[in-house]
Amino acid sequence: MANIRSNTYSIIIGENSLPSLNKFITKKNYSKYIIICDDHTLEKCLPTLLFHCPKLHEAEIIELESGEDKKNINTCIQVWGALTDIGADKKSLIINLGGGVVTDLGGFVASTFKRGVEFINIPTTLLAMVDASVGGKTGIDFEGIKNHIGSTQNPQAIYINPEFLKTLDTRQIKNGYAEIIKIALIADKVFWNKLKKLKEIDEFYTEEIITKAIELKNKIVLTDFYEQQLRKSLNFGHSIGHALESALIQQQKDILHGEAVIAGLYMESMIAHALKLISVKEKTEIQDYLKRLFKPISISKKTQQSILHYITHDKKNEAGKLCFSLPKPIGKFQLYNDVAINLVEEAINAYIKLK
Numbered sequence: 001m002a003n004i005r006s007n008t009y010s011i012i013i014g015e016n017s018l019p020s021l022n023k024f025i026t027k028k029n030y031s032k033y034i035i036i037c038d039d040h041t042l043e044k045c046l047p048t049l050l051f052h053c054p055k056l057h058e059a060e061i062i063e064l065e066s067g068e069d070k071k072n073i074n075t076c077i078q079v080w081g082a083l084t085d086i087g088a089d090k091k092s093l094i095i096n097l098g099g100g101v102v103t104d105l106g107g108f109v110a111s112t113f114k115r116g117v118e119f120i121n122i123p124t125t126l127l128a129m130v131d132a133s134v135g136g137k138t139g140i141d142f143e144g145i146k147n148h149i150g151s152t153q154n155p156q157a158i159y160i161n162p163e164f165l166k167t168l169d170t171r172q173i174k175n176g177y178a179e180i181i182k183i184a185l186i187a188d189k190v191f192w193n194k195l196k197k198l199k200e201i202d203e204f205y206t207e208e209i210i211t212k213a214i215e216l217k218n219k220i221v222l223t224d225f226y227e228q229q230l231r232k233s234l235n236f237g238h239s240i241g242h243a244l245e246s247a248l249i250q251q252q253k254d255i256l257h258g259e260a261v262i263a264g265l266y267m268e269s270m271i272a273h274a275l276k277l278i279s280v281k282e283k284t285e286i287q288d289y290l291k292r293l294f295k296p297i298s299i300s301k302k303t304q305q306s307i308l309h310y311i312t313h314d315k316k317n318e319a320g321k322l323c324f325s326l327p328k329p330i331g332k333f334q335l336y337n338d339v340a341i342n343l344v345e346e347a348i349n350a351y352i353k354l355k
């Protein structure tokens with residue numbers, strides 16, 4: 001079992017993490033336990049949690065409908081209402097059991113209910129384990145804008161049981177693996193060299209891989225919690241990736257965040273090479289690995305225009321200039337604050353030809 005220390009809390013990873021949650025809450029003097037889950041994690045994950053944490057048999061359960069489109073203010077109103085009906089108070093503990101939607105929304109609800117109650121994250125998707133639940137960002141989508149409303153609030157602890165991932169389909173595993181690839185490319189070349197050798201889906205989410213990815217993200221977050229500089233490095237693949245994701249969501253196409261990020265990593269590697277930050281060998285190495293694991297996404301002319309629109313309105317931009325985090329070389333990064341739009345266009349055109 002691994003134990004990663006963040007500033008005020010621990011991230012406990014391994015099959016035995018849940019029994020240690022039982023010990024943690026037994027020691028504390030909470031007035032009530034409230035588990036927030038969605039319809040899928042209620043069925044697939046809650047029985048395991050209750051088996052390993054007998055203390056939680058007395059918990060109240062709040063079940064959300066699953067899906068990104070439920071990560072909104074209406075769901076928050078329902079949860080704040082349910083907490084009020086249950087009689088939750090400042091001494092209650094909220095336990096978020098689910099993917100990034102549950103940990104983002106549950107964390108936000110906890111940080112605002114009665115001006116903040118303590119919460120614990122138990123992420124159950126690979127994306128939530130290595131990214132969403134770690135780093136203290138909580139939030140909801142608002143008027144079509146992702147994560148527009150939120151807070152920065154750390155949980156009391158994070159408990160990660162990789163066994164939960166066994167009920168997740170391949171598409172969802174790859175969705176989370178995208179963020180693992182990203183962190184390796186900007187933070188650890190040795191880790192990247194290890195990932196390059198992985199081919200089978202069940203190799204993507206071993207305890208060792210999850211622990212390493214979290215350690216790398218946690219180190220960055222600890223140095224720059226409020227994203228003044230270093231934390232921006234986590235945006236590699238996300239400038240074009242977010243724009244592509246927004247463009248496809250607007251057209252009501254089925255796209256997962258990690259899938260858009262993989263396309264973003266592919267195109268932004270091209271830009272990193274054009275700016276002479278990585279060699280042609282490194283660019284090819286990254287792109288070959290991505291192509292081997294992920295089918296390219298179809299980008300129409302309309303989507304291309306839409307990507308360019310979103311990228312010029314990206315909240316990461318400063319003074320109207322396009323800001324990117326790019327590898328320099330693999331395993332390190334450079335924040336680039338003035339990427340020319342024609343480089344983005346060229347990268348999209350090259351990506352389209354992959355089809």
Ligand SMILES: NC(=O)c1ccc[n+]([C@@H]2O[C@H](COP(=O)([O-])OP(=O)(O)OC[C@H]3O[C@@H](n4cnc5c(N)ncnc54)[C@H](O)[C@@H]3O)[C@@H](O)[C@H]2O)c1
Nearest residue numbers: 040044066099100101124125127128131132137164167168
């Ligand atoms: N706060 C952050 O720093 C941060 C970082 C990255 C992503 N995010 C957010 O995370 C969200 C995406 O998270 P996600 O990909 O986990 O999506 P999700 O929470 O919607 O989960 C994906 C699907 O898997 C189901 N599921 C969850 N665990 C399961 C399990 N063990 N077995 C079977 N099904 C299971 C869910 O019910 C859902 O249908 C987005 O809203 C994104 O904005 C936040």
